[in-house]
Amino acid sequence: MKNFRWKMIMIMALVSFPGIAWTDTGHEVTKRHQMPQMNDDNMPGMMREGMLVMPQMDPARGRALFASKGCVVCHSVNGIGGDDAPALDASSMPLMMNPFEFAAKMWRGAEAMVALQREELDETIELTGQELADIIAFVHSHKEQAIFSIADVPERMKKLMDHSGAGEHHYGVKN
Structure with a gap:
């Protein structure tokens, strides 16, 4: 139950801070790296480093x-x-x-x-x-x-x- 609660906290952190990528290493979730600022030049598709990226909505x-x-x-x-x-x-x-x-x-x-x-x-x-x-x-x-x-x-x-x-x-x- 404790592990589940920790993962839920990390999921909430991911949703709250979409510029940070997180990796699940089994029993702990760690910050992997800071994602670069996305724009049309450096993001040719919707997938980047195994993560879904939400487009800016205009x-x-x-x-x-x-x-x-x-x-x-x-x-x-x-x-x-x-x-x-x-x-x-x-x-x-x-x-x-x-x-x-x-x-x-x-x-x-x-x-x-x-x-x-x-x-x-x-x-x-x-x-x-x-x-x-x-x-x-x-x-x-x-x-x-x-x-x-x-x-x-x-x-x-x-x-x-x-x-x-x-x-x-x-x-x-x-x-």
Whole structure:
């Protein structure tokens, strides 16, 4: 029981201080080394020295990606966007969310999302891990969503939101 408690303390330390790598040597957990500052130049992938590294999440970049990648065609924020999929307003998101849980929810709905993407966009949306992290940050950011407007949406996406030219617009303006 004592060993279990010690390991739990070390796990909490790892979560609290993500810049420090720890190694389990059997009966003790020791500090291995200080991780270098991560950036796009020295971190080509998500794995580094056997550790998962969380990307920096940028809600401003996520706002641009939400519109340019086509998420806005099916999802809305502030009433701007499609209504074929759930709205992604920050006000309806949990206060604290594990980004992996967000990705898991996307995975569970992947089959339907891919079908809608092919129908609405004539292609599937490709996202890197960094792009997904930024979009997750945007859908949880009250600040970035407050400035999201139809002006953020590229013309191609606006046309796709105007289904079949029948005058049925799938975007609005925040009142």
